[in-house]
Amino acid sequence: MLNILSGTQVKVLDRAYISSENIESWQLMERAANQFADWLVQNFPDFGREVIIFCGPGNNGGDGLAIARLISETYKCVMVVFFEESGKCSADYQTNWRRLPNSVSRIFWRDFQSETVQNPIVIDGIFGVGINRPVEGVFLEGIRIINRMIGDKIAIDVPSGIPADDCLKGEAVKADYTVTFQFPKLSLLFPEHAAFVGKMLLKDIGIPEQFLGGMSEGRLYVQYKDIPSMHRRFNQFSHKGDFGRVLLIGGKTGKVGSMVLAAKATLRTGSGLVFVSVPSSEKQILQISVPEAMVADNSELRDLSKYDAIGIGPGWGLEIDPDYFAEILRSVKRPVVIDADGLNLLAKYPRLFDFVPSGSILTPHLKEFERIVSGVACHRDRLEKAMEFARKHQIYIVLKGAYTSISCPDGSQYFNSSGNKFMATAGSGDVLTGVLSSFLGQGYHPKQAALCGVFHHGMAGDLAGAKKNRGLIASDIIESIPETFVQMKLQ
Ligand SMILES: NC(=O)C1=CN([C@@H]2O[C@H](COP(=O)(O)OP(=O)(O)OC[C@H]3O[C@@H](n4cnc5c(N)ncnc54)[C@H](O)[C@@H]3O)[C@@H](O)[C@H]2O)[C@H](O)CC1
Ligand SMILES: [K+]
Secondary structure: OOOOOOOOHHHHHHHHHHHHOOOOOOHOOOOHHHHHHHHHHHHOOOOOOEEEEEOOOOHHHHHHHHHHHHHHHOOEEEEEEEOOHHHHHHHHHHHHHHHOOOEEEEEHHHOOHHHHOOOOOOEEEOOOOOOOOOHHHHHHHHHHHHHHHHOOEEOOOOOOOOOOOOOOOOOOOOOOEEEOOOOOOHHHHHHHHHHHHHHHEEEEEOOHHHHHHHHHHEEEEEEEOOHHOOOOOOOOOOOOOOOOOOEEOOOOOHHHHHHHHHHHHHHHOOOEEEEEOHHHHHHHHHHHHOOOOOOOOOOOOOHHHOOOOEEEEEOOOOOOOHHHHHHHHHOOOOOOOEHHHHHHHHHOOHHHHHHHHOOEEOOOOOHHHHHHHHOOOOOOHHHHHHHHHHHHHOOOOEEEOOEEEEOOOOOOOOEEEEHHHHHHOOHHHHHHHHHHHHHHHHOOOOOHHHHHHHHHHHHOOOOOOOHHHHHHHHHHHHHHHHHHHHOOOOO
């Protein structure tokens, strides 16, 4: 897993690494520029296109100059747009300015005429993680020029204007891609910044984690390679009891589809036995839609101890008696998954939180979360509040969206890297409830269930999205769940 750092931490880390390895800081910049240039050449192979690189006065601009040199023999026309005399810029900027070959044209920002270039590749190197105040003056003009241009826009490290660990106040470059170095920066993961960051790509510049020392704040970025080792393994003697008995509760009239989706997802994630509690009028629909599931009648709800995991809330309705909900929570005595109306009921009757078993996994989307904790200004606040909440109630908060965050009672906070925009579709959350309940039922620790569940759900969405694009529906995610296990070679 990768640590997620703040702007200040990145700079401290860079310095620690440079001094211990006895390298010059321009050499680290050269690695970053090489990574960027390689990615650019591979992904934008039309070398006849003009490349315009905007270079601010700091090391982000220095990266831009180094990139200009590295790609100058590949692309036919490379131009640098600068804002300050080189002598007023950072030392590594100056080094790279001197090393610019003659084939790279240089133009002062005020003289640059954006109308004269057709469909260029625009590279934003105005500011990186060193930004320390809202942008104004000439640099703001630069940001506006980039945003007015038509072409592919790629930000170096962070889109200029976005603070590395806080919410944007003011304007910033709207990039299609952000190629960030070594560690994801927290603010690149905020939903408010999606239109600025575009697609985020991570490039390793060879700084080992050990240089982080005590700087890690427990914010970690979860990638594909982190997941297989978190899984429980089963063998040929495993029987359906080992894979867990899961009960799902929800699905009022008109919303029983949510239980159908959750039940199918639970089964596809590997649960041995799935029981579903829905109103009597909906039982038949459920049995016909998911013959593998069993319908739990009220007598079966009296003894909840026989279930290995319980998922509550999708399509449940807000008319549920809070005392009934409290009774369920009180009698479960093991972590549960709570979603949708289960969360809305908690928001409506906050006293119910006292009964939520510790270790439970709550899966709000942004609106549901804001119903629970009011007064959220931006994602930074949300993340802090989710953390506080997870600690206070000893539960896991899975805050859904791009880079779903998982806030844990031990103070750690994880960010998921799988998933895509096509998953913002009806029923996608019900599928996640099923996946999480299934892993809990298979005996996973709630933290492992949450990390694996969120990753597999996103990965299934990626596999389905590759085929279905914007036509993706929640059932497609369910159908792709088995492929996630096959690809990870899990047994
Ligand atoms: N390991 C890495 O991540 C590496 C990153 N590199 C690149 O270096 C930048 C960070 O460079 P730095 O010089 O610290 O910051 P900036 O380029 O963002 O420059 C800021 C510069 O401008 C001043 N400033 C800050 N805010 C404003 C403002 N609103 N208006 C005007 N001026 C402002 C500030 O005082 C600085 O002097 C990082 O993002 C990477 O792109 C290296 O390549 C090495 C490896
Ligand atoms: K930038």
